[in-house]
Every structure is written in structure tokens, then in C-alpha cells.
Amino acid sequence: MRKLKVGIIGAGQIAEMTHIPNYFKYLEFVETVSVMDVNLDRAKYIAEKFHIPYYFSNYEEMLEKLELDAVSVCTPNKFHAEAAIAALNSGCHVLCEKPPAVSADEAERMTQAAKENGKILTYNFHFRYSEEIQAIKKFIVAEELGDVYAAKIEALRRRGIPGWGAFINKEIQGGGPLIDIGVHMLDAALYLMGYPEVDYVSASTYRRIGDKAGVGLMGSWDPKQFTVEDSAFGYIRFKNSASILFQTSFALNMKERSIMNVHLFGEKAGASVFPPAIYTEKHGNLLDIELPFLQEADRHSKSIRHFIEACLGNEAVLCTAEEGLMIQRIIDAIYRSAEIGQAVKL
Ligand SMILES: NC(=O)c1ccc[n+]([C@@H]2O[C@H](COP(=O)([O-])OP(=O)(O)OC[C@H]3O[C@@H](n4cnc5c(N)ncnc54)[C@H](O)[C@@H]3O)[C@@H](O)[C@H]2O)c1
Incomplete structure (x- = not known):
């Protein structure tokens, strides 16, 4: 069986402590081939630490050069949407860190991109x-x-x-x-x-x-x-x-x-x-x-394992893109309600 080729976008704390070590636990199914971070030194450091063959400072370049099957999006929240959409449009399944994005509009576009490309978009709600x-x-x-x-x-x-x-x-x-x-x-x-x-x-x-x-x-x-x-x-x-x-x-x-x-x-x-x-x-x-x-339970490990199984077509995702969108709509409404001092209808 061909292994899933996985890339990491955003090589900070959650990528280093959780995503990458957990992909490495499932070596029979996954090969972590690349890591990308806007800070190239950071990407290089993480690639060397885990013996990951490629590193980049630009995810468009990474997605174009490598034929990845799946991507973990581990950037700060503001960059989740653009990174996830680029990965989905290049034919990758996406496990995005929580929260889905910084607005419901963004989460909506992410959900749409998953639908249009027929790819999995799920979120790391590991609890x-x-x-x-x-x-x-x-x-x-x-x-x-x-x-x-x-x-x-x-x-x-x-x-x-x-x-x-x-x-x-x-x-x-x-x-x-x-x-x-x-x-x-x-x-x-x-x-x-x-x-x-x-x-x-x-x-x-x-x-x-x-x-x-x-x-x-x-x-x-x-x-x-x-x-x-x-x-x-x-x-x-x-x-x-x-x-x-x-x-x-x-x-x-x-x-x-x-x-x-x-x-x-x-x-x-x-x-x-x-x-x-x-x-x-x-x-x-x-x-x-x-x-x-x-x-x-090691919740993160189970979450990553579940994502892998979903990519391999063995299981349905536990957290759907639509649920991520709903939670982002609720968050938007909470902030809006607090701002205007009134209830907000969804
Ligand atoms: N599931 C959880 O319990 C959990 C826990 C911690 C963090 N997180 C989430 O993980 C995400 C990252 O958090 P963190 O603690 O790893 O942050 P961090 O600051 O340690 O790492 C973020 C990394 O992303 C890089 N980056 C910034 N902009 C980028 C871009 N446009 N493209 C690529 N890389 C970029 C930064 O250089 C940095 O290395 C956040 O969304 C956060 O909410 C989730």
C-alpha cells in the first residue's frame, strides 16, 4: 500500500509537539515529507530535528513541487483559511488546527473549497x-x-x-x-x-x-x-x-x-x-x-490517527467541515452580540 504523503504548514509549538510526532507514530501509513513555515530557519530546524526531507518558507511552492496527499495546518488562526484553501485546491486532505478560522466567512470558503475539490477538511477538536x-x-x-x-x-x-x-x-x-x-x-x-x-x-x-x-x-x-x-x-x-x-x-x-x-x-x-x-x-x-x-487517552494521537484513517477511506471524519463552520458562526455571533449589546440571530 502506498503511504500518505503529508506536509505541515506552520512549524510552531503544536506542529512540533503534537502533529509531527503523531504522524511518526503511524509510519506504516504515513510519510511526513515536508514542513513549511514563513520563518525558514524554523522550518529547517524542525525538518532536521525530525529528519523530514523537504522544508519551505512558502506553501504554494511546497504544494506545487511535492505531490502531497494531506496537510496539517498549524499556523496562527489568521492564516488557517488561506493555507487550508490552497492545500484543498491542490488536491490535499486537510487537518486544520482549531479554531477553524477567524471568521465565519473564512470557514465558509474553506468548507466550499473542500466540497469543490472532494477532499476532507476536518479540525483538531481533540477533546x-x-x-x-x-x-x-x-x-x-x-x-x-x-x-x-x-x-x-x-x-x-x-x-x-x-x-x-x-x-x-x-x-x-x-x-x-x-x-x-x-x-x-x-x-x-x-x-x-x-x-x-x-x-x-x-x-x-x-x-x-x-x-x-x-x-x-x-x-x-x-x-x-x-x-x-x-x-x-x-x-x-x-x-x-x-x-x-x-x-x-x-x-x-x-x-x-x-x-x-x-x-x-x-x-x-x-x-x-x-x-x-x-x-x-x-x-x-x-x-x-x-x-x-x-x-x-492520548487525544491528539487519536485525532491524528482518525484523520489518517479518513484519508485512507477507512472511516468518516468525526468532526466535519460543516460543524467547524457552525462553531465559527456561533463565535462570530458571540463577538457581535457583545459588541452591539443585543442578541444576535443566526
Ligand atoms: N488543539 C489544541 O489544543 C491546540 C493547542 C495549541 C495551539 N493550537 C492551535 O495551533 C495553531 C498554532 O499554534 P502554536 O501554539 O503552534 O503557535 P506558534 O506561534 O508556536 O506557531 C505558529 C507557527 O506558524 C508560523 N507561521 C506564521 N504565519 C504563517 C503562515 N502564514 N504560513 C506558515 N506558517 C506561518 C510561525 O512562524 C510559527 O512558527 C493555532 O491555531 C492554535 O490555536 C491548538
Whole structure:
């Protein structure tokens, strides 16, 4: 069997720590042939570190010169769309980092390019591959929660403003905690609820801590460069009458250092995801079900493996381009609602 030829666009931290090492775990199916970064020294360093034969500072050139089958897009958010579309147009399947893009317009064009070229476009929402989420999903599919009519999501840090990268730069990232960490829990909740159609969104965003000097638990940052929200709170209402309450923050005066969780509320039972538990009523008693013996899953490894299987035609992708577009529409609507101080219909 011919191996998939894979290229990497954007050779930063996530490419080095996650994408490339995981492609190397599946050598029987994949050959990582090239790495591209606008910073040629960085591309060269990563190519040499992993013994990858080619490196480039221009992805058009890489896509033209090498006949790649698949590409990982690991650039900062602002460049996801143009890189993914170029790769799709050159006949590659694409695994793009999260969030899909910095606007729904871009995500729409990416989805369109995937459709027109008949190629896979999927996103690295790796929390979906956790044992916890997969375990809760089984309870939902077996209808043991009944109709899940409400959810609460939290992606909160007490003082977790990243002191590296472009995470505080609105222009490059498209936003702050909502688009960076909130997006993972939002995707997890939507996945568990079956991606219902959104009716409207109502939200508030704040910049009350990040724009001032202060204690950092994830490095130090320059408050003058802090152009994103430090918190976003709100409500999503779906056409089937279900709702999600969300809270996401890089810096919030709360007790815990960090919370990442999804809570689901169904007619027959509720559930929390981290750690996984079911809250229900049986034989006249209230009952909590815990799952203490789950094995920890390497979510990134599973996500990459799944992408490879999808490229080989063995499995359907877990996260579709359309779901990525929907999440980007919700993010746009959250920022818009916060800006105009009103609910935004989708
Ligand atoms: N799935 C996750 O949990 C997770 C975790 C971390 C980062 N990410 C995502 O991965 C992406 C990259 O994050 P990172 O932490 O690796 O950032 P990073 O800053 O470490 O790396 C980004 C790299 O992209 C390069 N680059 C910039 N513009 C480019 C362009 N136009 N074309 C090619 N390369 C370009 C930079 O030179 C840099 O080497 C972001 O979208 C981020 O949200 C996802």
C-alpha cells in the first residue's frame, strides 16, 4: 500500500509537539515529507530535528513541487483559511488546527473549497477523542440522559493569560479565551448534544484584567499588547429550545486555577464530563454514577490517527467541515452580540 504523503504548514509549538510526532507514530501509513513555515530557519530546524526531507518558507511552492496527499495546518488562526484553501485546491486532505478560522466567512470558503475539490477538511477538536467525552456520548446515544435540553460549559483560568505566541493579539488570533479555549468546550458540548441548529446568541465580553500588569500563572504578558477579551459569558439558544450557558476566561477572580468542563442536563439524567459522572434517579433514590477506571487517552494521537484513517477511506471524519463552520458562526455571533449589546440571530 502506498503511504500518505503529508506536509505541515506552520512549524510552531503544536506542529512540533503534537502533529509531527503523531504522524511518526503511524509510519506504516504515513510519510511526513515536508514542513513549511514563513520563518525558514524554523522550518529547517524542525525538518532536521525530525529528519523530514523537504522544508519551505512558502506553501504554494511546497504544494506545487511535492505531490502531497494531506496537510496539517498549524499556523496562527489568521492564516488557517488561506493555507487550508490552497492545500484543498491542490488536491490535499486537510487537518486544520482549531479554531477553524477567524471568521465565519473564512470557514465558509474553506468548507466550499473542500466540497469543490472532494477532499476532507476536518479540525483538531481533540477533546472529542477523550475517554470521558466518548463515555458520556455512549450514555447519550443509549438515551440514558433522555432529551438533553440544557448545558453549561466552562473554560476558565484564574490567571492563565499565555505569555507566549499571539494569544493576546485580536488581529492574529481573532479573539481571546473564547476562540482559544472556550471553543474546545463549546465543540464538546455541541458534539454531545448532536450539533443542534442555533436560533440566537446573547453574550458579553470583558477586558478588565488582561489590559493591566498582574500576576501570571502561564508566563507574563504585555498588557499594552492585550487586544482580546479576557472573559466572555453568554447564552446560546437552539431552534429545538435547548440552551447552553457558557463562561470562558483567561483571567478571572475565582477560586480555582483552571476549570474545563461541560455539564449536561437531560430529562432522565444529567452528566458532567471532567471527571465523567451521571446524575439520575432510580428506584426512589437519587443516584450518581461515576466512571473511575477510564484509561487516559492520548487525544491528539487519536485525532491524528482518525484523520489518517479518513484519508485512507477507512472511516468518516468525526468532526466535519460543516460543524467547524457552525462553531465559527456561533463565535462570530458571540463577538457581535457583545459588541452591539443585543442578541444576535443566526
Ligand atoms: N488543539 C489544541 O489544543 C491546540 C493547542 C495549541 C495551539 N493550537 C492551535 O495551533 C495553531 C498554532 O499554534 P502554536 O501554539 O503552534 O503557535 P506558534 O506561534 O508556536 O506557531 C505558529 C507557527 O506558524 C508560523 N507561521 C506564521 N504565519 C504563517 C503562515 N502564514 N504560513 C506558515 N506558517 C506561518 C510561525 O512562524 C510559527 O512558527 C493555532 O491555531 C492554535 O490555536 C491548538
